[in-house]
Amino acid sequence: MIENNMIPTYVRVIAGLFALANIGYGIMGYFRPSHTFENSTEGVDLNGKGAKYAAFEYSSRNLAMGIGLFIAAAIGGPQAIIMVTGVRALVEIQSMLINISLKKINEGFYTAAVFLAIEVFIIVKMFI
Numbered sequence: 596m597i598e599n600n601m602i603p604t605y606v607r608v609i610a611g612l613f614a615l616a617n618i619g620y621g622i623m624g625y626f627r628p629s630h631t632f633e634n635s636t637e638g639v640d641l642n643g644k645g646a647k648y649a650a651f652e653y654s655s656r657n658l659a660m661g662i663g664l665f666i667a668a669a670i671g672g673p674q675a676i677i678m679v680t681g682v683r684a685l686v687e688i689q690s691m692l693i694n695i696s697l698k699k700i701n702e703g704f705y706t707a708a709v710f711l712a713i714e715v716f717i718i719v720k721m722f723i
Contacts, residue, residue: 596674597673597723598673599672602672602673606717608668610667610668611664611668613680613683613710613714614664614668615665617657617658617660618665620654621654621655621657621659621660622654623654624650624653628647628650628654631649631650631653632646632650660686663682664679664680673721676717676721677718677721680714680718681718684711684718687708688707688711690704691704691711
């Protein structure tokens, strides 16, 4: 594992950009919960509490991961960056598996794959 003072600046910048994207996506979900279901073709009624609460939970998860990743990127050591980026990577893997199980390889799958590749790169850079 590399030392705290040896973390490449570009790793902190990439992690920080991911963090800001998660924070923005999380906050947006509180004001516009329908964005959570934008790619759904089944139609989701957000007048019901269940769908609205699901959207809020999804948004709060993104906000929490974003804040954690932002703190890790700004002041954290390699272990902190690995832990939070690892959690993000697990979420991306979950998204990909959901798409595979639904037999829908679409933009959600490809986005998760690209983010996963970048997150794996960040994690690997903490070891070399």
